[in-house]
Every structure is written in C-alpha cells, then in structure tokens.
Amino acid sequence: MSEGTSTNEEQSPESTAFSNDLVLTQDGTHTLYSARFGQWYHSVHGALEESRRVFLELGLAYFREVFPERREVRILEMGFGTGFNALLTLLEAGELSIRYTSLEAYPISPAEYRQLNYDAVMGSGELQALHEAEWNIPVVISPSFMLEKVHAELQAYLKTAKGPFDLVYYDAFAPGSQPELWTPEVFAGIARLLPSGGILTTYSAKGDVRRALQAAGFRVEKHPGPGRKREIVRAIKD
Ligand SMILES: C[S@@+](CC[C@H](N)C(=O)[O-])C[C@H]1O[C@@H](n2cnc3c(N)ncnc32)[C@H](O)[C@@H]1O
Incomplete structure (x- = not known):
C-alpha cells in the first residue's frame, strides 16, 4: 500500500494524497476522474444514465419486483465515491425503508463534492448531508433512508x-x-453476506468477472447496458 492510502484511525477520512478532476458527462451530470486509479467514477457517456440503469433499474427496481411484500431493503455499495448512487437511491425510496451501507477507502474532499451538480440536476438537496454524515455509524438522512458509510x-x-x-x-x-x-x-466474501436470492449488480460483464461471480456461487445474467454499453450484469446468489 502506498503512502497516503492507509485507512488507520489517525488518518482523517477527508484526507487524500490525490485530487480528482471534475468532468461533465454527456447527459449533463458530473463525474470525477481519479488520478490515483486513472479511472472515471462513472461513464463519461452519462453518469446519471449509467447509475440509473445498472443500480436503480437492474438492482432496486428488480428487488421491488421480486420481493413486493418487503418494506425494508438492506443495500451494500462498494465505493461511495461521489455519493451519486446513494443520492439516486434515496430519491427512489418511496414506501421502502432503506438501510444503505457504503464502503469507501479513499473519500473525496469537501472541495470536490461541493462542485458536483447532482442536487441541481435532480432537484434534490441531500448530497451534502450524505457526504457530511459521520463515518462508521448509521446516520438518519431522511425518514426512509439510513446511511452507514x-x-x-x-x-x-x-x-x-x-x-x-x-x-x-x-x-x-x-x-x-x-x-x-x-x-x-x-x-465469495460478498456472497457470505447475502441470503439465497440476494442480488448483486455491476457494470462490468467481462468474461473473467462473470466467471469469478459464478465461482463464488452466483447465477449470472447479462442485460443490455446504458447507452453504448452493450452488456451489464445482475447476479443472483443461488
Ligand atoms: C467507481 S468509483 C465509485 C463510484 C460511486 N459509486 C459513485 O456513485 O460516485 C469506485 C470507488 O471505490 C473506491 N475504492 C477503491 N479501492 C477501494 C477498496 N479497496 N475498498 C473500498 N473502496 C475502494 C474508490 O475510492 C472509488 O470511490
């Protein structure tokens, strides 16, 4: 692990040795470019379009479809990043009570999240509260949305x-x-946290990714992706 990437107690969650560049994607929503990883946080073809398709439609909407009787959903997100997936999920809560746990090893800085246009585009006002929520304890963001970063x-x-x-x-x-x-x-570590029928969605449909999911006990489905992306994945724990 390189300097500045430690997650020990002394290090403030806000600190990061790298900065991220703000980028406007083709659907008018922002994303960031990570210098640390040489990657964009979302598709440059449309951050909103991608998050909606991969996580909200394939994930949350599908959960509602197959478990119509459930009043609560417990979501685990790998990579809190800009908080956009969390914000979109909060906005879709409706009658569902959502417990949202989001992992992040390298939080973005206040200067970075304050530039993001998600609240302006979505007509919401919760992005800052999501970022300012204390780490490692559950925080009530709204009556239907509990966040633990x-x-x-x-x-x-x-x-x-x-x-x-x-x-x-x-x-x-x-x-x-x-x-x-x-x-x-x-x-396999993630599969251990899911009951049978538990759902995982992701934007990568690479052969290695699908095989790794299958080896961990998931049934893997390919679905049409957002925009130009041909395929994305929903995996169901057998
Ligand atoms: C594709 S971005 C997540 C985008 C995010 N979901 C959003 O809506 O903005 C991937 C995230 O994973 C974080 N990350 C990288 N390696 C990690 C690790 N080993 N454990 C936890 N988080 C990690 C990065 O800092 C980054 O925020």
Whole structure:
C-alpha cells in the first residue's frame, strides 16, 4: 500500500494524497476522474444514465419486483465515491425503508463534492448531508433512508462484516485498474453476506468477472447496458 492510502484511525477520512478532476458527462451530470486509479467514477457517456440503469433499474427496481411484500431493503455499495448512487437511491425510496451501507477507502474532499451538480440536476438537496454524515455509524438522512458509510478497504471489511444484505451495488473501479477487487475470493466474501436470492449488480460483464461471480456461487445474467454499453450484469446468489 502506498503512502497516503492507509485507512488507520489517525488518518482523517477527508484526507487524500490525490485530487480528482471534475468532468461533465454527456447527459449533463458530473463525474470525477481519479488520478490515483486513472479511472472515471462513472461513464463519461452519462453518469446519471449509467447509475440509473445498472443500480436503480437492474438492482432496486428488480428487488421491488421480486420481493413486493418487503418494506425494508438492506443495500451494500462498494465505493461511495461521489455519493451519486446513494443520492439516486434515496430519491427512489418511496414506501421502502432503506438501510444503505457504503464502503469507501479513499473519500473525496469537501472541495470536490461541493462542485458536483447532482442536487441541481435532480432537484434534490441531500448530497451534502450524505457526504457530511459521520463515518462508521448509521446516520438518519431522511425518514426512509439510513446511511452507514464505512471508511475501509473492501478486503478488510469482508473479514469481519456480518450483513445480511439484500442488494449489492458493485461499483468498484474497472477490473483492468483494480483486478484484486474482482476475484472469486472477494465475491465469495460478498456472497457470505447475502441470503439465497440476494442480488448483486455491476457494470462490468467481462468474461473473467462473470466467471469469478459464478465461482463464488452466483447465477449470472447479462442485460443490455446504458447507452453504448452493450452488456451489464445482475447476479443472483443461488
Ligand atoms: C467507481 S468509483 C465509485 C463510484 C460511486 N459509486 C459513485 O456513485 O460516485 C469506485 C470507488 O471505490 C473506491 N475504492 C477503491 N479501492 C477501494 C477498496 N479497496 N475498498 C473500498 N473502496 C475502494 C474508490 O475510492 C472509488 O470511490
């Protein structure tokens, strides 16, 4: 692990040795470019379009469809990042009570999240509250949305996490940049946190990713992606 990437107690969750550049994507919503990982936080073809399709439609809407009787959903997000997935999920809560746990090893800075145009585009006002919520404890953001941001690396979190979760938004940086986050071992660690029928969605449909999910006990479905992206994945724990 390089200097500045430690997640120990002394390090403020706000601190980061790298800055991220603000980018306007083709649907008018912002994303960031990570110098640390050489990756965009969302598709440059449309951050809103991507998040809606991969996580809200394939994930949350599907959960509602298959579990219409459920009044609560427990979501685990890999990578809090800009908070956009969290914001979109909060805005879609409706009658559902959402417990949203989001992992982040390298939080963005206040100067970075204050520039994001998500509240302006969505007509919402909660982005700042999501970012300012204290780390590592559950915080009530709205009557239907409880957020727990966990400042940790996924691999460390999986050693002690208990779950259970109903739905996982797997939004790590791409396998080409962080292959260690797309392994059968990592997915097996996540599978342990899900009941049978638990759902994971992700934007990567690469063969290695699908095989790693299958090896971890998921049934893998390919679905049409947003915009130009041909395929994305929904995986169901068998
Ligand atoms: C694709 S971005 C997430 C985008 C985010 N969901 C959003 O809506 O903005 C991936 C995130 O994973 C974080 N990350 C990278 N390695 C990590 C690790 N080992 N454990 C936890 N988070 C990690 C990055 O800092 C980044 O915020």
